[in-house]
Amino acid sequence: MAIAGDQRAVGSIPAARPAGTVLFSADRAAALFAVQIQPAHADDVATAIERLRDRIAQSTSAHAGLRGNVTGEAALDTDNDGGDVDGPLMLTSMAIVAVLLLLTYRSPILWLVPLLAAGMAVMVARGAAYGLAEAGLAVTDPSSAILIVLVFGAATDYALLLLNRYREELARHTDRHEALAEALRRTTPAITASAATVTAGMLCLLVADLAGLRGLGPVAATGVVIALIAMVTLLPAMLACTGRWPLWPRIPTPGNPRGATDHRTWRTVADLVTRRPRLTAALVTTALAVAALGLTGLHTSADPLDKVPPTSDSVAGHQVLARHFPQGVSAPLTVVLPVGTDEATLTAVQEAARTVPNVDKAGPGERLDGHSTLTVELAVPAYGQAAAGTIDDLRHRLDDVRPGILVGGTPAVQLDYRQTTSS
Template sequence: MGAARTSVWRRRAVPWLVLGLWIAVLAIASPFASKLGDVQRDRAVDYLPASADSTQAAKIEERLPGGEATEMVVVYHRDGGLTAADKATAAGQIDRIADAHTLTGEPAGVPSRDGTTLIYPVASTEPGMDEKAREELVIDVRDIAQGGDGLSVDVGGPEALDTDASEVYDSLDGPLLYTALAVVALLLILIYRSPFLWLLPLFVAGMADYLSMGLAYGLNQWFGTSVSGQSSGIMTILVIGAGTDYALLLVSRYREELRRIERPYDAMVTALRGCGPAVLASSGTVAAGLLCLLAADLNSSRGMGPLGTLGVLCALVAMLTLLPALLVLLGRRVFWPLVPRYGSTPKVRRSLFSAMGSSAGRRPLTVLAGGAVLLGALALGTLNLPGTIKQEDSFTSKPEAVAAMETLAKAYPEQGTQPISVIAPTDRADAALADIRDTGGVESAERGRSGDGWTEISVLAAAPPQSPGETRTIEDLRDRLDGSYVGGVSAEQIDLEDTNARDQLIVVPLVLLSVLLILVALLRSIVAPLLLVAAVVAVWGAALGIGGLVFGPVFGFEGTDPGLGLLSFVFLVALGVDYGIFLMHRMREEALKGAEPVAAALTALRTTGGVIASAGLVLAATFAVLTNMPLVQLVELGFVIAVGVLLDTFLVRTYLVTSASVALRRKVWWPGRLSREPEPPMPPKEPEPVTASAH
């Protein structure tokens, strides 16, 4: 009697306790979640490692009188040529800017040869300027510098670009979250065919995202984890995408158990015991892959590791606690109109995955070879990837800073308009200035501020910004100026590219090794994990190749983000293996029950194919939301991951992994015990003949 009462109390109280605990946790996290945007940093120098030349230059600039300079260029342009009135307007506006702010030197106008453009370099070293104050300074300069009647006025330069990028990142959170939720909601309605059920996973995903924002702020405050617009956006995508995937698996198993078990609480406990280990293993694999980014030298990549892991773990905890509690409290009616009645049997239909499995089972080697050739051919598209993207080309629309850069490029085609900052020891500043002026490709060099033992020298290259000629000039300056640091926007882009290349050599092997070890421990095999890892690497190459075929010709992008290869690899390997776990784990279960290798592979595909397909569609659609964002690096990353997930879901998992498993048969489980042929049963012993006794 006492045990029965305890059981009844547990069924009634546990869901409410879980719900109350979540309300308390979210109430605690709420003040911190709202502060995440305050610690977000999106300047290029914030992405770089502390050891980079441009980072060292920026840090020293902060210690010079007035701190780090806020550099802009005000561009006045008229197509038919500037009039005297235009020049007077420009001079008057620059005087107003100088009166309102403390500028470094007196701005002098530089006219173009064709007379259409006049530029005023403007730099300020007002004391106590933080990132927000610099953005406000740019906005104030733009408010003063106004055109009209055919005169265009644009404010560009390093700080203006940073301000425009920051405004774009600040505007991402709302649209990114709402668009992702809308896309996932549509897919869930189609998958569940219920007017109510789809709301629960979305609500729980939203709560998990809010919790992850609060914890991310805590990571920044306690451990100094860098937070960028890109990393916080990816964290949101992972919470919604991965969380919805876990919800699909749980709800599918829960619906199945409701047909066999009368009480929803008991059905949920059984469902969690059934699918919980697979969900835990898959989320652990994703987390392990993302944490490998901690080995990266680039701040933005290293910060994305813990933030992405945080998103996955928050999604996992929410989908294994809050979602079950809500489902149990609402009971069977949440599935209306397709309510799983106790004791009922679902209709058996011929599934698409049964047909696909049958074709893979008949000709496994042919299917395997054809798929490998297709993926290899697609991977060749990587040869068509455009080069490294310039900072002004990183927007899908054209902000004011980019418009200014384009005007400068046309009006001053053979002249550098973006200063290179050289920080030299003061006692060697004169010698450094002489060396700079003797360096090939240098148009001009002027000595600037001095303080704390360092002197700033402003350098203009003869070549346009971020061109091969300017890159050679920066590299020559770094080779010649021993003990000095070369910074500025172009130098930062060079350091970004170099650091990404180094990180790729370190992080990629770590990801492969960590994922492989987890798979070996989970599947008790070496061949099966190698098969899964090889498959996801092939998917990554093919997805990146498709990107190479469309980024330039279709999307019109001028370049690719230096971190695209590394980040897309980490996400596709971690998320792709995630689905492989569901398939191979079920295949192993069938083999342990005594099924023959071919039957085990086809049964695993038939039983898990629908859930994996639904999860893959949701995850791909979630990452595809990034292609609607106004930043090229987010569009490229979202496109490659979405395409890779679709390839993985509908080609690699269904055809190639299944075909390879059928072809290898028991060898796929080598060297585990499943790789050995079972011993034939011993024949029954014949009864010994009975001999007659002598009388």
Template sequence: MFAQRIVTGRRSKFLVTFLCILIAGGLASQSGKLEEVQKSDTADFLPGEAESVAALEAARQFPSGDVSPAVVVVAREGGLTATDREAVARLREQAGGGGEGALDLPLAVDRLPPATFSDDGAAALLAIPLRATDGDAVAEAVTRLRDELAVSSPAGLATAVTGPAGFTTDLKEVFAGADTRLLAITGLLVLVLLIVIYRSPIFWLVPFFTVLLTEGASRGMAALLGEAGLTINGQNAGILSVLVFGAATDYALLLVARYREELRREEDAGAAMRAALRGAAPAILASGGTVIAGLLTLVLADVDSTASIGPLGAVGVALALVLSLTVLPATLVIAGRRAFWPYVPQVVAGAARADADVPANDADDPGAHRAWHALGRRIAARPRRLWLGATAVLAVLALGLTGMDTSLTQEQQLRGNPEAVAGQALLGDHFPAGSSAPASVIVPAGGDAAAVRAAIEDAPDDVAAGVQRVEEGEPGTQISVVLASDPFSEEAVAAIPRLRGLVHEAAPGALVGGQTAQSFDLREAAERDNLVIPPLTLLVVFVVLVALLRAVVAPLLLLAATALSAAAALGAGVLIFEHVLDLPAVDPALPLLAFVFLVALGIDYTIFLMARAREETRRRGTRRGVLAALAVTGGVITSAGVVLAGTFSALAVLPLVVLTELGTVVAFGVLLDTLLVRSVLVPALVHDVGPRVWWPSRLARERGEGERR
């Protein structure tokens, strides 16, 4: 009560607004650093105990250090000309730091190896080992190489820069300026939806200001977390943006809906807001707390890029909660009821208070909508048929999971045809595809390096094509192995455990690393996370629901409905990816991310509905109470769902397959959850079960007016 008076007080509301803007603005001032702390190297996201990480740490102790090869491929149909060969020799000299127009590249060796020409004489390959310790320097080096090729290559010569350095650069370019595009599109979308929802040329400014303030503060906080050591990449930053935009807008919609309802009962805007906060704030806090708790289960993930989404998202949602319950109500009271013009809510004489301890007819609530009353009547007429039908629809959609293929490879991560992918295809036409990114085998000092080399050379043809280079150093011997397949392909990734088996048999302490091995370890960690994290998420959400609803039966039913809804969204997503978007496969991390977001955000709306249902049950009984809650909250929950689905769909503007998939699944799942689960399945299920849904609380034994016995 005291906090509500501070936020809505005659003078204190101005102080609250000023302090919130000052603090949030201070955080927002740090948001420009977010891109600076982002990382794009696959190795940064691997679990510390992965074999490829140990191999990488050992490789950095060799004279060549941690190498990220930039592989230049040139080809001409019909065969390279003498001019082409001269151009390749000149590029090698420039890349090595000599001759006119030296490129000043961060080389990992003193002298570049000579170019390799294909047997058919139609292509040449120049492998330029770059030091991988500075991702920005590698990207700049690849850009300089590509620019030089574009300017100096003879006419008709096909050129490309691929290899690990090429893929890293293309991935980095995907996110260059992506934050600005994503923010602009998401902000415009939220702005349009707010104007449509409120049908006011003025009022949208108040919640939109809060949303923008929250977004800036969350990005600033993310930048500070990145500086403190949290692993952040462009993917996580994009997810944070849409999550904060969606959550902040949703909380604003929920509070404004209750505030508008109370303005029909109270003449004074401050009194109306205090009543709105008493009614809506507990549900908003519980909803946000559930999302935060669900997201924090991700910190237990082995994949660092997945684990970092937990604290990033939790901080963003926490800021959305704080500002939605401080600066938003304060500015709403300052603006007053006239800000709703031209649809200014007027006091309705004799309107029943939402928290009155007296029976009321369902139509008494001025915030109720006729369409939702009509839906409630249909649910009351045949609840069991409706919830069984809704369950059947979700179960059918969930069958799509049987066709889910989580074998998305690194070269498939980028939509379109970036140069690294095109270059890899060009290389594969003339050379062993594995030449662009050899695996790294580290034989520790004292180990039998000769036996390991012999095992590699005798490996099956579908595992390795031979040894490319041998280097001695303090840790022992490093052997570069040319894989039999394209190192960024599913075949090469699948060959890693077989290569490790051969190497470990020859030298038990040896390590197999490199780009392909990192992809394999990343997939293994993601598969582990997909099995371990979802049950923990469900357990956390169940505990929160039990604490909020003070019941056991209702949380179990709601959790089952939400989990089925998430499975249905994922199943439908698999079908959309394959038959509509024509995507090659599902990213290994998608099932976990989609499940956590869908469960946490789906329960968000459930809490708002069921918190109001519990409130109404005291007055009307369970069955009429849940229908009254549906009538009052149906419109605002639907609006919030549309906004959240819209913000997540904005992820599709980034040409990264995993974000396209995540945005598609979450957007579809939120709409499915909003329009079917929260509007039909849950109300019908609660209506059918009746008072027992509140067991073991006292409400399970109380009967409202008209309650069946």
């Protein structure tokens, strides 16, 4: 009775509605009912999941021995959502850059100048990414995060080149404007070449099959170009306005370079490379090859459970389903038939689906925009290798019955994503 009451109460939760009947496991130790989340806005999903969990918690607290969990795709996505990561990511990047600049120049003030310029470059780059998205480019959350790190890294790299040369020129010129002009003249070609190389590499992503990767190319390339422009215009302007004092306490002047022109460590490295180029190349290549050996043990997973904290409610619910129900019940496949498919063909497709190895169940689903559908549950873990082979077999078998049939659902989407990225 409590379970039936919970199912009826779902109807009062905005964006949620019960779907189907309550299903009991073969051992009668667990029950399952499905809830469809139909939000008007993406943020409504998390709200609906939270209210569902509150309702289940109220019910279980009133009935001794009864425990409830909310799991499934929407719940897993909610538990995996760490919120807005762009803000913390930007702060982390700024902290790393600040530490690097402090260690490099040992000035309590100088690090603020390139950090401010890099921060401005990031904000402009994010605005440009928004413009690209409005123009129809696929800009994803990972693209936004990568953009922040890439622009901060590139801007810092370019700033280090300019600042180092600027310190050297300050030891040779009394007028800081002359020193800055000479530093800019000598470093701009190297900075531009570096930016051009990275930009060209990023634009190679335009040939990627995945829309998210195709969109990342122009977004990242635009960010690098903005970092370049900021470091050869904004940063020099800020240095010209502030003068020599931000370099305190090691302010180089003609006759007192304060270490600006003394690079003993790097001179030693350069001498070693020029004297023994083959040995140096062999040692560095060997070190890189050893470091790359870790990739041989790289393991990637399409299972959403691997991306969710193991103590979350959705993982606990999934474990209950795995113990008491068929493997594929928590992540079914959706088979979409072409518009106009008759009942005889639908029945034939359903029977063909049931004959595919590792398919536990196949039955009619809801109509979607005029399309008949089937819901297919697997008898194996939905994101493992056995499921991948089953999905491929299912697609070939159903295509023989009726061309144009589509096999979707989260396991199929993850399989397509994995196959596309590895091809």
